[in-house]
Amino acid sequence: MQLNQLLSRAFSILALSAAGLLAASASAQTQNYIELTPPQPSDTAGKVEVLEFFAYTCPHCKTMEPLVANWAKTLPDNVVVRPVPVAFNASMADLQRMYYTLESLDRLDLHNAFFRAIHDERKRLFDAKAMAAWAAEQGIDNQTFEGVFKSFGVNTKVSRANELAKAYKVEGTPTLAIGGRYVTSPSMNSSYEATITQAQALLDRVLKN
Template identity: 60%
Template sequence: MSLKSLLLRAVACLAVSTGTFLAPAVQAQAANAKYVTVEPAQPSDTAGKIEVLEFFAYTCPHCNALEPMVEKWSKTLPDNVVLRRVPVAFNASMEDLQKLYYSLEAMDRLDLHPAVFKTIHVQRKRIFDANAITDWIADQGVDRKAFQDVFNSFGVKSKVMRANELAKAYKIDGTPSVAVGGKYVTSPSLANSYEGTVQEAQRLLDTLK
C-alpha cells in the first residue's frame, strides 16, 4: 500500500473514531461554496466607501429576476457602503446596452433602468443596438438629440472601458454576479437562489464592517 493510501486511511480512521474531526472542514467548504474570493483584492473606485458591484446584462433573464431584490436591498445599506451597477458585455454586440445604462446614469434617468428590463423580457422588444435604443428612449419622452450626444460621448465610452476592466479584474464569466468589498463574488449559481445571493452578499458585507 502506498504512503498516500496509508495516510488517507489513518485520517479516515481518526474521523470515524472521533466523529468530529472532518465535520468543521466540510462545513467550511459548504459555506465557502456560496462565494469565491477575488485574487488579488480590488480597490474601491469610491473613496471612503465599501463598494458592492452588481455585474449585470440587460439581456440576462436572471439579472431581470435579481434586479428588484438588489434594489430593495440597496435601500438598507449603511452610509459607508455604495452599490454600483456594472453592465457587462461578453461580446461586442452588447456594448450598446452598456452605453445605454451609462447614458441613463449620466442623464439622471435611472428611473428608466427597470423599464429596460421590462421592455426586453416582458414586452420582448429587441432594443439591442443604437438605433433601436434611441427610438425606445424617444418613446419614453427623452430628447433624442440629447440622448445621442450623451450616448456617443467620451464620458460614456470611458465608463464602458472601466466596466470591461472591472469584469476582467473580478473574473466575471456570468451574470448576475455581486462583488462585495473588492474581495468576494457571489451569484445565484453559487448561492443556489436569487434570494440566497442577496443574503450571502449581506453576510459577506457584515464580515467587512
Template identity: 60%
Template sequence: MSLKNLFLRTVAVIAIGSSALFVPAAQAQDKGYVTVEPAQPSDTTGKIEVLEFFAYSCPHCNTLEPMVQTWAKTLPDNVVLKPVPVAFNASMADLQKLYYSLESLNRLDLHPEVFKAIHGERKRIYDAKGITDWVVSKGVDRKSFEDVFNSFGLQSKVTRANELAKAYNIEGTPSIAVGGKYVTSPTLANSYEGTITQAQKLVEMVNE
C-alpha cells in the first residue's frame, strides 16, 4: 500500500471513530436524557429512586431546587426523591457534610435557606467554621451540630454520595437520575423546566 493510500485510510478510520464518539452525545440531546450503563440498584427497598445530584454552590442548582421540591410533591407513593450532594473537588466536601448534618438533625427546613444564604445573601459558608457559625445563627446547638458534622456515620453518607456520583457518571450539577436507569439535566433537556418535564416522563417510563 502506498504512503498516500495508507494516509487516506488512516484519515477515514479517524473520521469514523470521531463520528462514533460524537453520535451518543447528539442522541442524548435529542432524547433529553442518557441511559445509565449498567443500571444501578435502588438503596430504598421497594421504591423507585429519583436522585437529585446537586451542589449548594451551584447557581443552576439554586434555580432548579424550588422546581424539584414542587415536583416531588406530585410523585406517586412508590417513588422516593433523594438529594445527593456532589463534590467535584475537596473544597466542596464540607458542603456535602452540611446537607447530611441537617438531615441527621431533622433540620432540612434549612436546606433551601442554604441556597438563599450562598446565592442571595452572598454569605461565604464553604468551610467547617463558616458553615457551623451559620447553622448556629439559625438556632441549632453548636455542639450537637459539630458532633454530627464530624461523626463517622456522616462520613459514611458522604462516601456513598461520592460512589453514586461516580456510578451515574455525574459530571455536572444539577442532574436527576431516575430508577437507576436514566439521567437528565438542564443541559440535556435544554431548560430547567424541561428537566422537570423530562424527569416526570422518565418516572412514568420506569413505573410502567
C-alpha cells in the first residue's frame, strides 16, 4: 500500500475516533440521570424503592414534595416511595430526627406543615427545643415528642439515612433514587416536572428488567 493511502487511512481513523469522543462528550453533558455501580439493595422486602432525598431547609424540596406525593399515588403496589432526610452537616441532624419522629408518631400529616412553617412562616425550627415547641402547637404531647425524638429507633433511622445518602452519592436535594440503580434530580433536568417524568422512565426500565 502506498504511503499516501496509509496516511489517508490513518487520518480517517483519527477523524472517526474524534467524532466518537465528541459524541460521547455531548451525551455526557446532556445526561439527566446517573446509573449506580453497583446497584443498591432495597430496604423494603419485595418492593422496588424510590428514595426521595430531601432536607427541610431546602426550598426546592418544599416545591417538589407535592409533585412526588401525587406521582406516588399512581405507582403500582410493588413500588414504594420512601422520603430520606439528608444532613450535609451536623447542625441538620435534628431536622432528620424531626421527620422520623413524625413518622414514628404517625403524624406525617404534619410533614408539609413543617415545610411551610420554615419557608412560608419563616419560623426558626432548627433545633430540638424549637421543634418540640412547634409540635406541641400541633397537639403533640411534649413528653411523648421528646421521648421519641431522642429514641434509639429514631437514631437508628437517622444513621441509615446517612448511609443511604453516602451510598447514593447525594450531593444536593431534592434527589430521587430509582430502584437502587438510578439517580436523578432537578439539577439534571429542565424542571421539577421533567424530573418526575425522567424518574418514571427510569422506574419503567427497572420494572421491565
